[in-house]
Structure formats: C-alpha cells, structure tokens
Amino acid sequence: MNNKTAYFYLLDAIRGAAALIVLVRHTSYFFGWALPMSHLAVDLFFMLSGVVIANAYEARLQAGLPPGRFMLIRLIRLYPFYLLGSVLGLVPVLAARSGLPAQGLQGDLSWTLSAAALMLPTLSGPDLYPLDTPAWSLFFELVANLFYALILRSLSGRLLWILMLLCAAGLALVLGVTPRHSLHGGFSPATLAVGAFRVGFSFFAGVALYRHGHGVRNAAVSSGARARVRAVVLVGIAVVLLAASPPAPLRAIYELVAVTVLFPLLIGLAMRSPLSGSDARWAAVLGTLSYPVYVLHVPAARTLNGVLDKGLHVPVEHWTPYAGFAFLALFLPVCLLAERWYDGPVRARLGGLLLPKFSKLPGRSG
Secondary structure: OOOOOOOOHHHHHHHHHHHHHHHHHHOHHHHOOOOOOHHHHHHHHHHHHHHHHHHHHHHHHHOOOOHHHHHHHHHHHHHHHHHHHHHHHHHHHHHHHOOOOOOOOOOOHHHHHHHHHOOOOOOOOOOOOOOOHHHHHHHHHHHHHHHHHHHHHHOOHHHHHHHHHHHHHHHHHHHHHOOOOOOOOOOOHHHHHHHHHHHHHHHHHHHHHHHOOOOOOOOOOOOOHHHHHHHHHHHHHHHHHHHOOOOHHHHHHHHHHHHHHHHHHHHHHHHOOOOOHHHHHHHHHHHHHHHHHHHHHHHHHHHHHHHHHHHOOOOHHHHOOHHHHHHHHHHHHHHHHHHHHHHHHHHHHHHHHHOOOOOOOOOOOO
C-alpha cells in the first residue's frame, strides 16, 4: 500500500453538503421543511471519517505512532469547536434558570457542565450531550478512533469484513425490532447500542474503502467541465439520498440499503473523482464549513430562536423558509471566521503545548 496520503476534495464537498442537510433538519422551525432520512447523514459522516483517518493515520500508526498520542491529536482536532458549541448551548439553559422562557435542562447543571468540559456524555437525561446535542456523534467517533488504533496491527482484511458484517447485522436487527424501525438513534442513553452499530459499520466501511481504493491515490486529476459535472452529480446524489422521503413501509429497507450499499458506492466513486483548481477550492470551503456547521448549528439556532420568539416576539415559523435562508446567510460566514480566527489558533496552541511537532490533521472528519 502506498504510504503517501491523498486529499479527496470531493469528499469534502459531500461532507459539507451533508452538514447543511443536518442543519436544515435540526432547524426546521426556520425552514418549515421535513427531511425524514436526513439522520442518515451521521452514517455518511462516520464513513467519510473512516476514509480520512485511514488515509492520514493508518501508515503512521503501523509505523509506531502510539494510540495515546493519536487520540490526543484527535481530541485537539475536535475539542475547540465542541467547547464553543457547548458554551453557546449553555445560553438558553441559563436563560431558563433565570426565569426567562427558554429551553431548560433536565438533571444537575454542575454535573452537566463537568461532563461537557471533559467531552463526556451524560447518562441521566434524554440526551447524551444536552448542551450541544449533535456532539453525541463525536463521542462515538472518538470511541471508533480508539478501537481502530488499538486493533490496527491485527486488523486484517478478513477481520475488517467480519466487523462490518457483524455491525451490518446489528443495523438490520435495530431496523427490525425497534418500535420506529429506524436507525435514528445513538444520541440518548437508551439508544447507545444503535450508535455503536452505526459507527461500527460505517467507520470501518470507510477504512475498507480506503484500503481497497487501489490506484486512487495515483489517479490523474481531472479538470474542466466533465470533472465539474461529475462532482455536482455525486454531491447531488448525496443530497437526494439524505433528503428523500420514501413511503413509510419502505423506510427501514431504504435506510439499510442506503447505509450498507449506496453510501459506500457514492464514496468510492467520489474517491475516484479528483478535483483541481477552482473546483477543489470550493470543495475545500464546503469541507471547512462542515465541522463548525455541524457542531454549532443547534445551540446557535436555539439561542437565536429564543431571542426572536421570546425576546422580540417574532415567531420564526411565520417567516419560513426565508428565516432559514437569513440564518444561513448569517451563520455560514460566522463559521468560516470562527474556523480561521478561533479554531485554527486554539488547535495550534494546544498542539504546541501538548504535542511537540504537532501537525494539523489532513482533511476533515464529521
């Protein structure tokens, strides 16, 4: 296997588009749109992460990078924006505790704050991360990263496929026995097993896609209209898969096929579609946006909605979807500015303090 890492710009674009789908899902009160399959974006994120992590770290871990150091790198990568999201999520909680009409918090605030500071889930309420609900997937991401690093030297192709098949069977079981017949789970203490199966299949499917992508890292870079059309089509397919609304009797089958067949095919094709020039730059912008959009949109939207609805008496549901477009116009530039002026410098400082010869993680993960 070629030890050189590649940069898959089209995966950035897909991840950015998926993050925007998740934003619309969680801020439906701004848009007025229902996207019933959009929770599958998390499975897509896990799969993309498997590709990115294997591309950036598999050779280094096999060459002797200690798992503890690898996990510290991963924590430094994820923690600054996670912390900012948790601080933003505290605003409506404190407003509720002050007697203002806002979203409250179940459970002890001091324990919630302590767990949030350590990036640990709380098990006493309906959400693992009540201050920033999307952060549940970061927890499973880190668990998968640690497991991958610990077993990598024994992770033969055969064992990798066994892990994937066992987790795929778990997904099928979840779809067959849960009352909702859906993979929408992992965010609460009651659905931890669902989250484990989701990350177990998708993350290691991403690792398998990376390993079996022979020739991808040396593929000729495409340019021009053909490459652009192919990129737009693949990103469009990702959006359609996540925004689809299949008939209720077919939704369980749709979810299983999407996660176990369609997402791997999509990512495999995207890995074989390298971009350059302005196309690569736009894809990189979407990749840059993906993580801050994902981890900040819920607390930012809750705070803004509280100010508009309860403070200014402007019910946003009366202005859908224009309120959603206005939110995007404000939120996306803030995410880009925060990535440049907050996340980058904080990670560099943490890396300098905690990791000698710290280097930025190539690519982005969900």
